[in-house]
Each structure stands twice: as C-alpha cells, then as structure tokens.
Amino acid sequence: MHLELHRKQFPALANKAYFNFGGQGPLPQASLEAMQKAYEYIQLYGPFSSSVNVWLRSQLHQTRVAIASELGASVETITLTENVTVGCNIALWGIDWQAGDRILLSDCEHPGVIAAVEEIARRFKVEVDSCPIMATLNQGDPTAVIAQHLQPRTRLVVLSHLLWNTGQVLPLKEIVEVCHNYTASTQPVRVLVDAAQSVGSLPLNLTELGVDFYAFTGHKWWCGAAGLGGLYVRAEVLESTQPTFVGWRGILIEETGKPIGWKPDGRRFEVATSAYPLGIALRSAIAIHQQWGTSQVRYEQICQLSEYLWQRLSQLDLVRCLATSPPKAGLVSFVLTNGQSHEELVRSLEKQGFLLRTLHKPDCIRACVHYFTTPSEIDQLIEAISDSWETLKS
Amino acid sequence: MHLELHRKQFPALANKAYFNFGGQGPLPQASLEAMQKAYEYIQLYGPFSSSVNVWLRSQLHQTRVAIASELGASVETITLTENVTVGCNIALWGIDWQAGDRILLSDCEHPGVIAAVEEIARRFKVEVDSCPIMATLNQGDPTAVIAQHLQPRTRLVVLSHLLWNTGQVLPLKEIVEVCHNYTASTQPVRVLVDAAQSVGSLPLNLTELGVDFYAFTGHKWWCGAAGLGGLYVRAEVLESTQPTFVGWRGILIEETGKPIGWKPDGRRFEVATSAYPLGIALRSAIAIHQQWGTSQVRYEQICQLSEYLWQRLSQLDLVRCLATSPPKAGLVSFVLTNGQSHEELVRSLEKQGFLLRTLHKPDCIRACVHYFTTPSEIDQLIEAISDSWETLKS
Numbered sequence: 027m028h029l030e031l032h033r034k035q036f037p038a039l040a041n042k043a044y045f046n047f048g049g050q051g052p053l054p055q056a057s058l059e060a061m062q063k064a065y066e067y068i069q070l071y072g073p074f075s076s077s078v079n080v081w082l083r084s085q086l087h088q089t090r091v092a093i094a095s096e097l098g099a100s101v102e103t104i105t106l107t108e109n110v111t112v113g114c115n116i117a118l119w120g121i122d123w124q125a126g127d128r129i130l131l132s133d134c135e136h137p138g139v140i141a142a143v144e145e146i147a148r149r150f151k152v153e154v155d156s157c158p159i160m161a162t163l164n165q166g167d168p169t170a171v172i173a174q175h176l177q178p179r180t181r182l183v184v185l186s187h188l189l190w191n192t193g194q195v196l197p198l199k200e201i202v203e204v205c206h207n208y209t210a211s212t213q214p215v216r217v218l219v220d221a222a223q224s225v226g227s228l229p230l231n232l233t234e235l236g237v238d239f240y241a242f243t244g245h246k247w248w249c250g251a252a253g254l255g256g257l258y259v260r261a262e263v264l265e266s267t268q269p270t271f272v273g274w275r276g277i278l279i280e281e282t283g284k285p286i287g288w289k290p291d292g293r294r295f296e297v298a299t300s301a302y303p304l305g306i307a308l309r310s311a312i313a314i315h316q317q318w319g320t321s322q323v324r325y326e327q328i329c330q331l332s333e334y335l336w337q338r339l340s341q342l343d344l345v346r347c348l349a350t351s352p353p354k355a356g357l358v359s360f361v362l363t364n365g366q367s368h369e370e371l372v373r374s375l376e377k378q379g380f381l382l383r384t385l386h387k388p389d390c391i392r393a394c395v396h397y398f399t400t401p402s403e404i405d406q407l408i409e410a411i412s413d414s415w416e417t418l419k420s
Numbered sequence: 421m422h423l424e425l426h427r428k429q430f431p432a433l434a435n436k437a438y439f440n441f442g443g444q445g446p447l448p449q450a451s452l453e454a455m456q457k458a459y460e461y462i463q464l465y466g467p468f469s470s471s472v473n474v475w476l477r478s479q480l481h482q483t484r485v486a487i488a489s490e491l492g493a494s495v496e497t498i499t500l501t502e503n504v505t506v507g508c509n510i511a512l513w514g515i516d517w518q519a520g521d522r523i524l525l526s527d528c529e530h531p532g533v534i535a536a537v538e539e540i541a542r543r544f545k546v547e548v549d550s551c552p553i554m555a556t557l558n559q560g561d562p563t564a565v566i567a568q569h570l571q572p573r574t575r576l577v578v579l580s581h582l583l584w585n586t587g588q589v590l591p592l593k594e595i596v597e598v599c600h601n602y603t604a605s606t607q608p609v610r611v612l613v614d615a616a617q618s619v620g621s622l623p624l625n626l627t628e629l630g631v632d633f634y635a636f637t638g639h640k641w642w643c644g645a646a647g648l649g650g651l652y653v654r655a656e657v658l659e660s661t662q663p664t665f666v667g668w669r670g671i672l673i674e675e676t677g678k679p680i681g682w683k684p685d686g687r688r689f690e691v692a693t694s695a696y697p698l699g700i701a702l703r704s705a706i707a708i709h710q711q712w713g714t715s716q717v718r719y720e721q722i723c724q725l726s727e728y729l730w731q732r733l734s735q736l737d738l739v740r741c742l743a744t745s746p747p748k749a750g751l752v753s754f755v756l757t758n759g760q761s762h763e764e765l766v767r768s769l770e771k772q773g774f775l776l777r778t779l780h781k782p783d784c785i786r787a788c789v790h791y792f793t794t795p796s797e798i799d800q801l802i803e804a805i806s807d808s809w810e811t812l813k814s
Contacts, residue, residue, distance in 0.1 A: 036463075037460070037463045038464070041464065049467070049468030050466070050467040051467070052463060052467060053459065053462075053463055053467070058456070058460075062456055066431070066452075068432075069431045069432040069446060070431070070432070072432070072444070072775070073443070073444040074440040074777070075775050108502050109667070109691065109692040110692065111666075111668070111692035111693075112665060115664075115665040115667070115691070137668055137671065137673045138666065138667035138668035138669075138671065138692055140678075140679055141667070141670075141671045141679035145662075145666045243693065251695060252467075252693050253693065253694045253695025253696075255693075268543070270509075270539070270665075271513070271536070271664075272509065272532070272535045272539045273505035273509070273535070274530065274531055274535075275532075276535075277532065277535045279531045281780060282781050283531045283779075284531070284534075285531050285535035285538065297502070297505050297506055297509070297532075298503040298505035298532055299504075299505075299637065299639065299646050299649075300647045301645060302646065376470060376471070381469050385677075386675060386677035387676050387677045387678075
C-alpha cells in the first residue's frame with residue numbers, strides 16, 4: 027500500500043507498465059510542479075534581475091550539492107552538463123593527446139560514445155583498442171580483460187559501470203586499481219566511465235571507487251527531467267583536464283570583463299546559459315527517492331525485482347536471458363529463441379501498454395525494473411509475452 | 421489597447437518596467453503552458469516509447485524549421501544548441517587549425533567568447549588579433565577596420581552583428597564580403613558571428629548576408645525559455661566544419677549500432693538528450709511575435725522606441741549616451757556624468773521595478789527596448805533616473 031502511494035507520485039506509471047528506466051525515468055509530478063514554479067518565480071522577480079541571478083546561482087549550487095551527496099563526492103568535483111554524452115566529451119577532449127597515444131574502449135559502449143572516441147582518434151592521431159567485455163557476462167573476469175589490453179601508450183580506458191546492453195555491473199574499483207597501477211606506461215592511465223545506467227540505480231561512493239571521470243545523466247534512473255546531467259572529475263585530475271567548450275560560466279573575469287582563468291572547481295567545464303529549472307526538478311526527484319529509502323535499500327529492491335523478472339523470463343520456453351545468473355542491477359536483457367522479430371514483439375507490447383526496447387548489439391530486448399516496479403507488473407509482462415505467441419499461433 | 425492586450429501575454433511585464441531584453445526576454449505564458457503540456461504528453465504516452473520518440477523527433481524538426489524561417493535560411497543549415505556560446509564553440513573547434521593561423525576578434529566581444537578563442541589559441545598555437553570596433557560607434561567604418569586587420573594567415577573573424585555593449589549594428593554583409601574576397605590568404609577567411617543580440621531583434625536573411633557561422637539563442641529577443649539556442653552553418657562550409665562534441669544525435673549508425681558517419685545537415689553538431697519541450701516554448705514565442713507583425717515591422721518599432729529612449733536620456737543633464745545618433749536597434753547604453761556609480765543606480769532602479777544592467781567594458785548602463793515596450797515605461801524610467809539624483813541631493 028505504501029508502494030502504491032509512492033508510485034502515484036509518478037504520473038507516467040498510472041496508465042502503463044513501464045520497463046524503460048534505462049532509456050528515461052518517469053518524471054514525478056512534484057518535480058514538474060517545482061520546475062513550473064521556478065519558471066513563474068523567474069518571471070515574477072525577473073528575468074535577468076540581480077535578485078533572480080543570485081537565486082539561480084544558488085539553485086545551481088544546491089543541485090551540485092545534491093548530486094555530490096548521492097555520488098559520495100565533494101561538490102567541487104561536480105560539473106553540470108546537458109547530458110551524459112557531453113560529460114564524456116569534456117573528459118575526452120580534456121586530455122592533452124599526443125599522436126600515438128591509445129584509448130582502450132570496451133566493446134559494450136553506446137554508439138554516441140564510440141563516435142566521440144573515434145573523432146578524438148582522427149583529430150589527434152590516437153589509436154583505439156577494443157576489448158571483449160561483453161563475453162565476460164557469464165564467465166571470465168572483466169578486470170583481467172582490461173589488464174590484458176593495456177599498452178604502454180594507453181592513456182584512457184573508456185567503459186560503462188553498468189553495461190547498457192547486457193546489464194552487467196563491472197567491478198569498477200578493481201578496474202580502476204589495475205589502470206592506476208599499470209607501470210608499463212610513462213603517463214597515468216585514466217578511467218572514463220559512462221555512468222548513464224549506474225547513477226540512480228547503484229549505490230555509489232566515487233571517492234572510494236577512485237575513478238577519474240564519471241559522466242552521468244539525471245533523466246534515467248534518477249527520474250529527473252531530460253536535459254540535465256553531469257560529470258564527476260576526480261580532484262587530483264582537475265588541473266590536468268583542459269576545458270574545451272568554454273563560456274562565461276566556467277571562467278573568472280577581472281573588473282573590466284577580461285577572462286583571467288578558470289573557476290577553481292568543476293564549474294570550469296560549464297559553458298553558458300542552461301534551463302536552470304531542470305536542476306530543481308532533479309533535486310525534487312532525488313528527494314522523492316530518498317524518502318523511500320537509501321540508495322542501498324533501493325538497490326537491493328531493484329535486485330530483488332530484477333531477479334524475479336529474470337526468473338520468470340527464464341521459465342518461458344521461447345526466451346533466453348543473456349545472463350545465466352540473476353542480474354546485479356535493474357537491466358534484464360533477453361532474446362527470443364523462436365526467431366520472432368524483437369522489434370515486432372516490442373511494438374506489440376507497446377500497443378498493450380508495456381514499454382520495453384530492443385537493442386542492436388547484441389540483438390536483444392531489454393526490460394528494466396526500478397525499485398518501485400511491482401511484481402504484478404512483471405507478472406503481467408510475462409503473461410503478455412506468452413500471449414503474443416498464442417496470438418501468433420492462432 | 422491592442423498593445424496592452426499583447427503585453428498581457430508576458431507575465432513578467434505585469435509588475436515591472438523591463439529593460440533587460442539583451443540579458444533575457446520575458447517568457448510568454450502560452451510558451452510556459454505549451455512546455456508544461458509537452459511534459460505531460462511525454463509522461464502520458466511515454467517516456468521513451470516509440471510513439472513519444474517519434475513525436476520528439478518531429479518537434480525538434482519543427483523547431484529547426486521555425487528558426488530557419490525566421491533567419492531566412494534552409495532547415496539543413498540549423499543546429500540546435502544549449503546556448504549561443506556552445507554555437508560559437510562548435511564553429512571555433514570545427515576548423516582544422518594549423519599552428520600560426522590567426523583569428524581576428526573585435527574588441528566588443530563577450531568574455532565567454534573571448535575565453536573560448538583564447539583556449540583555441542592555446543591548444544592549436546593560433547594567434548589572436550584584436551581590432552578596434554568599439555571606436556567606430558560614432559565615426560569611422562567598421563568594415564575598413566576589419567579589412568585593415570586581415571592578415572595572410574587570418575582564417576576566422578569573430579564579431580557580433582549587434583554589439584552587446586554599445587548597441588552598434590555592424591554592416592555584416594559588407595564585412596563578410598571583405599573577408600570572403602580577401603585574396604592575400606591561401607585559405608578562405610570565415611566569419612563567425614555572435615548573434616546573441618541580433619536574432620529576434622533585427623530582420624535577418626542569412627542566405628543573403630553570406631555569413632559562415634551565426635550563433636544565437638532563443639531566450640533573449642525571441643523570449644523563448646533559457647537553455648535553447650542554435651547555430652547556422654552556411655551550406656558551403658558544412659563539410660569542412662568538423663563536429664567536436666559528438667553524440668548519438670549527430671551520427672548515422674548501421675544496423676548493428678556501429679557509427680558510420682555524420683547526419684547530412686546541421687544535426688551533425690547536435691550531441692544527445694536535451695530538454696526538448698524548450699523548442700516548443702520557443703516556437704510558441706516566435707508565433708506570438710509573428711502575430712504582432714513581421715520581423716521588419718517589429719524592428720522598426722524597436723528603432724522608434726530606442727530613438728525615443730535615446731532622446732529622453734540625452735536630454736538629461738547628468739547622462740551621456742554612448743551613441744551620438746539614434747541607435748539602429750534596441751540597446752541604448754549610457755554613462756552618468758556626475759561620477760555616480762552605475763551599479764548603485766541600477767540597484768536602486770531595480771528596487772523600484774526598473775530592470776536594467778551595468779556593463780564593464782565600456783563602463784556603462786544598458787537599457788533595452790523591445791517592440792512591445794511602451795513610451796510610458798520609458799517616461800517612467802527617465803523620471804526614476806531624475807528622481808534618483810533628487811534623492812541623492814536631499
């Protein structure tokens with residue numbers, strides 16, 4: 027009953043069974059209203075009055091504080107960005123690449139990140155190595171795979187903490203240790219993480235993880251509004267990371283307006299005017315999750331639900347889950363073993379109010395559960411998938 | 421009376437006399453409501469359903485179409501960005517700089533753009549030249565100044581169409597011709613325009629102007645929501661402009677998800693997830709302006725009102741307008757000749773409900789009028805400025 031009340035805060039959950047948290051989270055009504063109120067506040071006391079400008083700066087700061095607190099990081103390490111991809115680009119373009127340097131990329135990364143890495147390679151004559159992480163879903167050791175693929179000129183390893191396609195959680199702390207302890211390189215090996223799936227779903231302490239760059243978004247597992255994400259940059263690598271896209275939000279100016287340096291913290295990578303009310307929506311969404319439970323409690327609930335979904339899917343004759351053991355997060359990917367088109371099933375499910383998605387690599391269907399998913403939604407999904415075959419047969 | 425009704429569409433105008441359009445425009449109530457409805461629509465039919473994703477792509481397209489139409493450009497030349505500064509950065513980072521190349525920068529540019537140019541200079545060993553455009557406000561020929569400062573290695577000229585500090589409109593078509601016809605260079609001389617002040621206030625035909633890059637924002641003179649701007653890239657320079665920050669929105673992918681190239685048009689410079697409802701707010705705001713009159717009609721009204729403001733300010737004993745003839749756009753900058761602090765006057769005016777701003781270079785106060793500013797607001801402002809001296813004396 028408590029859960030039902032909690033779910034009522036998310037209008038999107040009212041009329042459908044939602045399994046696309048890895049694509050986008052449902053926005054709480056309170057977040058939308060807080061955003062609306064912020065727009066009204068700006069018009070009432072401004073826009074562009076000194077009082078509104080002071081208020082907006084304070085809102086930005088509070089948003090960085092809320093994010094930092096959830097990530098186990100200090101506020102100085104947080105940059106606000108438009109999305110996770112911009113965060114990845116800031117890290118990628120911030121390194122003083124030399125021709126012949128190498129980037130090690132996992133084989134499970136998002137096409138947008140792959141394309142960004144390829145453009146870096148082209149511009150700076152950097153080599154890109156790929157390593158077979160996908161194959162470690164059910165056996166093998168991803169840390170060993172990374173270790174085997176480091177080379178003396180490797181300067182950056184790019185991977186996801188929680189793989190968007192297979193749902194595997196990588197042992198990030200071990201991987202970071204292997205990279206930072208790699209002695210065959212004359213330069214430090216940095217680790218850039220695409221955290222699109224891990225932020226808001228895994229309990230995190232970035233300070234302990236030791237990761238160098240951790241790029242994330244507010245609009246997936248945190249259920250904030252689309253258009254606001256961020257980047258964590260480890261304090262020790264801040265100074266050696268060069269700002270690329272530059273604007274008034276990142277710089278210090280002297281009295282005559284002349285730029286004289288970067289802001290001392292993660293704000294140096296921020297550029298210019300943004301949709302500031304998005305930060306208010308995100309804070310409101312994070313507060314709603316915190317009212318339910320700590321990130322550890324929410325994570326355990328996600329794991330229980332994804333195990334249930336994984337079990338029920340595994341019991342279906344015509345389904346094979348990619349993972350042979352229960353997932354350690356909210357993404358459950360599976361294939362149809364009867365040759366039926368994944369696209370077709372997902373389209374048919376969407377018509378019935380079940381939102382899932384297909385993926386290309388590997389060719390599969392992905393269903394996500396959040397801490398507030400209900401077992402009954404999962405049961406209905408299983409039934410709808412079974413029914414689709416009945417329909418096909420008839 | 422018609423004007424009074426028109427003004428009622430902008431809640432921010434109800435409780436103050438607004439003269440900060442160069443900082444941010446007042447958001448129409450209809451735009452805010454359209455944005456709110458878009459958020460509700462996304463939650464109802466999605467988020468992240470195939471139907472919502474199709475709808476969002478169509479919304480983005482319609483936003484590019486509306487922008488292109490107002491700019492006298494084809495939709496293929498338009499990139500949506502978070503703000504004007506990102507647009508400038510896309511152009512700056514898109515050129516294949518060689519050590520020794522030169523950028524010519526006007527001396528009236530925004531600190532954020534100056535800092536971006538300086539970072540390009542540092543990264544690529546490019547030289548930056550500055551030219552004295554500010555001094556041409558009342559005499560001299562800005563085109564001649566540009567022409568005199570071109571050098572054989574100059575590859576880019578960076579300037580504003582409408583100067584944010586002095587309010588001068590530069591003869592952009594002539595300047596572009598001079599740059600494009602400069603024969604002492606082995607490489608073409610491109611022109612990048614910071615159009616923060618010109619878009620939404622000047623009638624524009626970018627195709628005729630011939631400019632290469634024109635970066636703008638929706639939240640100033642167009643009165644859209646903050647966080648959405650754009651970049652025009654002339655069709656002929658699209659292919660030679662390299663995308664820098666790269667993500668899924670800019671790339672083509674093959675069936676397996678592998679990136680295989682750029683989108684064929686301005687979308688190639690777009691990165692990833694944005695606050696899509698902002699585009700709906702912007703279109704709604706543009707439609708409201710169009711209901712009032714064409715961009716030519718609106719511009720003429722702006723000029724009439726700024727001439728009136730300029731005249732009334734010029735009649736004040738203790739005020740000197742920077743321009744010695746009526747401004748050709750909506751920005752009127754002035755100084756106090758009694759040594760009174762500009763900051764202090766602006767603060768005092770804000771308390772009385774008059775929103776203006778100070779600038780550092782030159783040290784002045786800026787008052788902006790839009791087509792819907794009323795002569796009575798101007799009269800009240802003049803009275804408030806006069807009264808401030810009475811208060812000081814007493």
